[in-house]
Amino acid sequence: MKVCAFFLLALALATPAFGKTFTRCTLAQELLSLGVPKDQLAIWTCIAEHESSYRTGVVGPTNKNGSNDYGIFQINNYYWCQPSSGRFSYNECNLSCDALLTDDISNSVTCARKIQKQQGWTAWSTWKYCNGTLPSIDSCF
Template structure:
């Protein structure tokens, strides 16, 4: 009987360790988050982004990075690259980790724009928008100056997932 008791205790210990490892892995982040339309809108809302801008930011993220926080875009004509969910340029707005020259207008390392937490990327994107306007994003004119993805259903309202660009209401 002693062997059976020891086996049960050992099995329970192993099961506990496995459960602990699963919980740790589930909580661990590899820095590769992909949002969807509503999860991004809600995350930006929690960061106090004006609701009348959320659909435009969602559109930029959808067409710029496919809602992925970890994206580094292909090289631009000038050799610079764009980073994170809002595809922020490393020649002008963030400091690349390779040490190449940057004006670093957001005073941030580009790596900080490619994390699961979008607060730094959002603040930098807002600074860019205030300084250069929505046209600072190459996807804006062809993709985000007309119909915008609706976010009403993300906050409990009904939606057909598109809203006119001229709408400046709460959503």
């Protein structure tokens, strides 16, 4: 009985670590509420789909340079956020990488928009899937 109770407690504590999984429409609605222009929503949702499958709690596998990518938009810790390991980062978004793994995606959106403004859509390798005609997002509203 103690083992079962321990397992259930451990599962309950671990559940938030998995993060939230959006749908295309719930993400589009959240992005709009966070100030993303409506004409960009299809692109942002496409990037999130291909980067993280709309999941907030994703840390990508280690890249060739030893860095990792975090959150719904898979933001790289070498340039944009400070990893908890204390490893060097330029930390251009001036935030902890852990802040990109929460259900509140406001930090992820702010940082991703900064990346897009500085580097354009090609900052995401998945842009190749999102460059062209995308399904309309209008049915989400």
